[in-house]
Amino acid sequence: xxxxxxxxxxxxxxxxxxxxxxxxxxxxxxxxxxxxxxxxxxxxxxxxxxxxxxxxxxxxxxxxxxxxxxxxxxxxxxxxxxxxxxxxxxxxxxxxxxxxxxxxxxxxxxxxxxxxxxxxxxxxxxxxxxxxxxxxxxxxxxxxxxxxxxxxxxxxxxxxxxxxxxxxxxxxxxxxxxxxxxxxxxxxxxxxxxxxxxxxxxxxxxxxxxxxxxxxxxxxxxxxxxxxxxxxxxxxxxxxxxxxxxxxxxxxxxxxxxxxxxxxxxxxxxxxxxxxxxxxxxxxxxxxxxxxxxxxxxxxxxxxxxxxxxxxxxxxxxxxxxxxxxxxxxxxxxxxxxxxxxxxxxxxxxxxxxxxxxxxxxxxxxxxxxxxxxxxxxxxxxxxxxxxxxxxxxxxxxxxxxxxxxxxxxxxxxxxxxxxxxxxxxxxxxxxxxxxxxxxxxxxxxxxxxxxxxxxxxxxxxxxxxxxxxxxxxxxxxxxxxxxxxxxxxxxxxxxxxxxxxxxxxxxxxxxxxxxxxxxxxxxxxxxxxxxxxxxxxxxxxxxxxxxxxxxxxxxxxxxxxxxxxxxxxxxxxxxxxxxxxxxxxxxxxxxxxxxxxxxxxxxxxxxxxxxxxxxxxxxxxxxxxxxxxxxxxxxxxxxxxxxxxxxxxxxxxxxxxxxxxxxxxxxxxxxxxxxxxxxxxxxxxxxxxxxxxxxxxxxxxxxxxxxxxxxxxxxxxxxxxxxxxxxxxxxxxxxx
Numbered sequence: 001x002x003x004x005x006x007x008x009x010x011x012x013x014x015x016x017x018x019x020x021x022x023x024x025x026x027x028x029x030x031x032x033x034x035x036x037x038x039x040x041x042x043x044x045x046x047x048x049x050x051x052x053x054x055x056x057x058x059x060x061x062x063x064x065x066x067x068x069x070x071x072x073x074x075x076x077x078x079x080x081x082x083x084x085x086x087x088x089x090x091x092x093x094x095x096x097x098x099x100x101x102x103x104x105x106x107x108x109x110x111x112x113x114x115x116x117x118x119x120x121x122x123x124x125x126x127x128x129x130x131x132x133x134x135x136x137x138x139x140x141x142x143x144x145x146x147x148x149x150x151x152x153x154x155x156x157x158x159x160x161x162x163x164x165x166x167x168x169x170x171x172x173x174x175x176x177x178x179x180x181x182x183x184x185x186x187x188x189x190x191x192x193x194x195x196x197x198x199x200x201x202x203x204x205x206x207x208x209x210x211x212x213x214x215x216x217x218x219x220x221x222x223x224x225x226x227x228x229x230x231x232x233x234x235x236x237x238x239x240x241x242x243x244x245x246x247x248x249x250x251x252x253x254x255x256x257x258x259x260x261x262x263x264x265x266x267x268x269x270x271x272x273x274x275x276x277x278x279x280x281x282x283x284x285x286x287x288x289x290x291x292x293x294x295x296x297x298x299x300x301x302x303x304x305x306x307x308x309x310x311x312x313x314x315x316x317x318x319x320x321x322x323x324x325x326x327x328x329x330x331x332x333x334x335x336x337x338x339x340x341x342x343x344x345x346x347x348x349x350x351x352x353x354x355x356x357x358x359x360x361x362x363x364x365x366x367x368x369x370x371x372x373x374x375x376x377x378x379x380x381x382x383x384x385x386x387x388x389x390x391x392x393x394x395x396x397x398x399x400x401x402x403x404x405x406x407x408x409x410x411x412x413x414x415x416x417x418x419x420x421x422x423x424x425x426x427x428x429x430x431x432x433x434x435x436x437x438x439x440x441x442x443x444x445x446x447x448x449x450x451x452x453x454x455x456x457x458x459x460x461x462x463x464x465x466x467x468x469x470x471x472x473x474x475x476x477x478x479x480x481x482x483x484x485x486x487x488x489x490x491x492x493x494x495x496x497x498x499x500x501x502x503x504x505x506x507x508x509x510x511x512x513x514x515x516x517x518x519x520x521x522x523x524x525x526x527x528x529x530x531x532x533x534x535x536x537x538x539x540x541x542x543x544x545x546x547x548x549x550x551x552x553x554x555x556x557x558x559x560x561x562x563x564x565x566x567x568x569x570x571x572x573x574x575x576x577x578x579x580x581x582x583x584x585x586x587x588x589x590x591x592x593x594x595x596x597x598x599x600x601x602x603x604x605x606x607x608x609x610x611x612x613x614x615x616x617x618x619x620x621x622x623x624x625x626x627x628x629x630x631x632x633x634x635x636x637x638x639x640x641x642x643x644x645x646x647x648x649x650x651x652x653x654x655x656x657x658x659x660x661x662x663x664x665x666x667x668x669x670x671x672x673x674x675x676x677x678x679x680x681x682x683x684x685x686x687x688x689x690x691x692x693x694x695x696x697x698x699x700x701x702x703x704x705x706x707x708x709x710x711x712x713x714x715x716x717x718x719x720x721x722x723x724x725x726x727x728x729x730x731x732x733x734x735x736x737x
Contacts (some may be wrong), residue, residue, distance in 0.1 A: 001153055001475070002032065002033045003151045003152075003153050004030075004033045004034065004149065004151045004181070005032060005183050006157045006181070007029050010025075011179060011181060012031070012179060013178065014178045014179065015159075015176065015179065019175070026088055030060050030149045030157075031056055031059045031149075032059070033149075033151055034064065034151050035062055035064045035065070035150065036065055036148075036151040036198075037045075037059070037065075037066045037067075037071065037148070037149055037150075037672070038068075038147070038148040038150075039068050039070075039147045039148070040069040040131070040145060040146040040199055040202060041070050041146075041147070043340060047321045049404070049658040051144055053415075056113075056116060056120075057232045058232075060184070061232045063152075063295075064124065064125070065126075065127075066126045066127070067127050067197075067203060068126065068128045068129065068130075069107070069129050069131045069142070069212065070129075070131065071095060071131060071154070071652065072130060072132075072141070072170075072566055075454070077384035080138055080140055080263055081140070084137055084138050085137065085138060085139065087373050089139070089319075090213070090432075091353070093130060096220055097215065097218055098218075098219075098222050098361070099217065099220070099221055100516075101222045102226055102616065102725075106403060107125075109229065110181075110497075111228075112230070114226075115228045115230040115616075116231075116232060117223070118220075118227045118232055119229045119230055121216055121223055121225065122229060124216075124222055126215075126216075127663075128211065128214075128537055129203075129213060129214055129215060129488065130213040130215050131202065133209060133210060134209050134210065135209075139671075140243055142210065144198075145160060146159075146160050146195050146198060146199050147160070147463045153223070154182075154420055155182055156192060156196060156243040157179055157181040157182065158192045159180070159228050160177060160178065169292075172433055173599065179191040181423055182194065189356050199352055204677045205608075210492050218230065221345065221346065223356075224345075225345045225362060226343055226345050227343065228338050228341055230337045230338075231271075240517070257342070257409055258343065258372075259308050259372055260304070260309075260340040260342045260374055260629070262340065262343050265339075266298070267454075268295075268298070268299070269475060271466060271478070272295055272299040272302065274464065275290075275299050276299060276302050276303045277429075278305050278464065279437065280303070280306060280307070281583075282460065283435075284411065284437075285436050285460035286433070286436070286437065286438070286459070286461060286462065286463035287456070287460060287461065287462040287463065288440075288462070288463065288464050289437050289441070289462040290439070290441060290464060290465075290471075290480065291441050291467060291468045291470070291471040291646065292492040292643055292647070292649070293478045293646045294466050294478070294647050295437045295477065296415075296438070296476065297333065297567050299334070300413055300415075300437055300439055301336060301337060301342075302415065304320050304376075304411060305340050307435060308320075309373040311409050315372060315711075316370060316371070316408060317366050317370075317373045317375065317409070318366070318375070318408075318411060319363070319366035319367050319374075319375050319378070319406055319408065319409065319411070320374060320413065320432065321374070321376075321377050321379070321403070321410065321411070321413070321433075322337075322349045322376065322378045322379070322413045323381055323412065323413065323415065323420065323429075324378065324379075324415045324416070325380065326380065327380060328596060329380075329416075330346055330378050331382065333378050333415070334378055335712045337376060337378070337719050342376045344374050344376040344377070345362045345375070345377050345378070346377075346379075347378070347379045347381060347383060348380045349383075351398060356398060359398075359402070362377060363375070363393060363402040363403075363406065363516075364406070366408065367405065367406055367408060379724055383399065383401075384391065384426065384428050385424050385427075386400060400428065403432070406430075406432060407432070409434050409435070410430060410434050411433070411436070412434070412435070412436050412437070413437045413439065414429075414434075414436075414455075414459055415564060416439065416440055417438035417440045417455055418441055418442055418444070418445050420453050420455060421448060421451030421452060423451075423453065426454050426458070429458055433460045434457045437459065438455065438459030439496050441642055441643065441646060441676060444645070447688060452542075461563065462549065466660035468642075469696075472649070472697065477651070477653065479649050479650075479657055480649075480659045480660075480661055480699045481649055481659055481661065481662055481697075482659065482662070482698075482699055483662070483664065483694045483695050483698035483700060483705070484662065485664045485665075485666050485691050485694075485703060485706070486537050486663065486664065486665050487666050487696070487710065488533050488534055488537055488665050488666060488667045489533055489668055489671060490528075490670060491531075491532050494527060494531060494532065495508055495670040498524065498528075498669055499529055499670060501520050501523055501524040501527065502524065505517050505520045505524065512660065524683075525683070526557075528683075529667075530557055530568060530633075530669045533669075533690060534633070534665050535571070535572075535575065537574065538632060538665075539664060540574070542579075542582070544578050545631075546628070547581075548628045549609065549628055550603075550606045550609045550610075551603060551625050551626050551627040551629075552609060552610035552628040552629070553578075553610065553611050553628070553629050553630070553648070554584075554610050554611070554613070554630040555613055555614070555630065555632060555644065556568045556569050556572050556613070556632050557614070557633035558633075559657070568632075568633070569586060569612060569722065570610075572612060572632075573586065573612055576610070582608045582609050583610075584611070584648075585602070585611060585612070586612050587609075587611040588613060588614050599611060603623065603625055604623075604655070611623075623650035624650040624651060624654075625652050625655060626647055626648050626650075626660075627648065627660050628648070628649045628662075628663070629645075629660070629663065630663045630665075631644060631662065631664045631665060632665045633665070633685075637654075639728060643694070645662065645694065648662060662694065663699075666687055666688070667687070668710070669683065669684060671713065671714065676714060676715045681714075682715045684716065685711075687710050688714075688721075689721065692704055692708070692723045709726050711724055
């Protein structure tokens with residue numbers, strides 16, 4: 001990287017426009033040779049930075065950061081005095097910023113460059129603050145103008161006075177400013193030092209009478225949704241060296257569009273292309289029943305993109321509503337959607353007034369009678385569903401009210417669609433959807449045929465089904481795995497409790513008291529999940545070598561041990577830390593989203609050896625670095641183990657793995673004396689059918705023989721449990737049409 005002095009003698013002591021071209025003769029070479037840019041200015045336009053963005057690509061690639069202090073662009077001193085210091089002023093500034101960002105982008109080159117600026121705001125590479133002169137009862141405009149470019153070798157240069165940081169100021173108006181270079185001579189350095197110190201004092205809020213407001217939180221979401229986002233590009237950083245046409249020379253289309261497109265870097269597998277085509281041929285209705293890790297999200301975004309392009313030909317807007325089961329997936333979907341050029345708006349949890357106003361503008365744009373644009377809103381199933389059963393589309397529920405007003409094209413994408421099958425969530429799904437797309441590795445809801453049928457009715461029949469075996473061995477979308485089940489015997493006391501609870505279950509069913517039976521079944525499940533010998537088995541695994549391994553996910557039971565009254569999460573963490581000196585961290589429901597991202601990165605780097613989880617890693621979260629899974633407890637719901645297996649089998653592009661290993665703890669109740677009860681058969685049948693499913697698709701599929709042998713010991717018969725026949729292809733994960 002060249003340093004600032006390398007442009008000598010081309011740096012001038014004063015720049016005057018005209019005749020100087022401030023963009024090409026000053027800003028472009030300055031950014032190309034700097035790693036920090038600080039600017040205090042009266043008025044600012046992101047479009048000026050966009051005009052010089054090729055050099056900003058290089059600037060950011062070399063670690064560059066920008067700090068910007070500016071005044072509100074649409075207020076004068078009289079208006080500021082009239083508004084005083086109340087909340088009205090803050091809301092007015094927020095609204096002005098949103099409106100400025102929402103202005104039409106005149107050409108695709110500017111649009112691409114504004115994506116880079118959005119990335120800089122989102123990653124903290126561009127920090128923007130509003131400055132105001134503070135008086136006793138009101139504020140006034142901030143008029144100071146200081147600019148500082150600095151390189152990584154201790155050189156800096158400053159300029160003061162004009163211009164304002166706008167495209168018009170740099171290109172159209174008469175502007176003039178002196179330049180002070182720290183390396184030129186002592187006098188120049190003294191000027192440059194004073195101006196640099198002044199900026200630092202204002203930035204650090206050390207100047208009495210000047211107030212600063214941080215605005216990145218105000219502008220990030222509108223910028224993401226209006227411009228999209230991209231990382232800096234080496235290729236783009238060289239564009240200005242090859243006679244790229246000036247922005248003023250690029251023709252401006254009559255109607256700027258906001259339609260996504262397939263990324264150049266996207267490589268879809270043949271089954272993904274077929275899924276998109278079949279979904280379109282079905283009229284934009286259907287389900288992708290794809291094994292976890294086979295690319296459901298990207299396939300769905302490709303389908304949404306093709307639908308957007310098709311609808312844009314009729315000069316009509318499209319609204320895409322993405323519903324995900326958890327907050328973790330909101331960020332993942334947003335990042336993936338931005339690759340396609342979508343500008344997703346996020347709607348979940350309690351919305352602030354500013355967030356509601358911004359979302360209203362998104363829905364309003366999608367309700368336009370014409371226009372080639374696609375708006376996307378990402379929400380969670382909980383946020384879409386009114387809390388009160390009496391709340392309908394015309395209620396006070398913000399999202400439901402906005403959706404009810406929509407009368408145009410609407411595509412609803414249900415990620416992990418099985419989570420939408422409850423009565424309340426089904427009722428919350430928009431009835432005015434013109435297209436629907438369901439996604440799930442396990443579309444069938446465990447023990448809920450009514451909910452399953454309702455989901456199928458809403459989203460449409462599967463247009464693609466990919467089983468776990470196909471994903472691993474046919475398409476090689478997932479890595480193969482070894483399955484190592486460990487039978488866990490109950491202690492004598494646990495066996496006594498197990499038989500006692502089983503008798504209570506039988507008596508409750510005999511008396512027709514299903515509520516009491518369910519209570520006893522939950523108690524027996526808790527007894528099994530917290531079986532004492534699980535700790536000994538986990539200890540043996542760690543002592544046998546797992547203590548030295550990394551990239552592990554260890555699933556533990558929820559709640560307290562019924563005997564010790566200790567949480568299993570606490571006990572497991574203590575044992576691994578204190579007895580084996582392992583680096584482990586918790587990853588559970590109370591872990592906030594930022595903390596989760598940090599933990600995922602630390603697991604990938606090997607900084608921590610294992611994550612301890614209960615259920616929050618069951619759906620949708622991508623942790624491709626995980627290679628070893630230890631399932632000490634699980635429910636009887638097939639969806640849970642399918643999702644957990646999928647977490648481990650994802651391919652890791654950053655650190656490829658040849659295979660994964662799954663250790664599964666199977667609690668074996670006491671062997672029945674005589675014929676086991678129906679309740680016992682259901683319990684052991686569910687536990688062993690899960691084990692059989694995992695064994696059947698594993699590299700060491702011979703583990704299935706051990707599982708079947710255990711089944712015979714407990715009196716299970718192939719006529720009742722078809723997975724014991726060895727030839728049956730299970731449909732837990734694959735939707736059989």
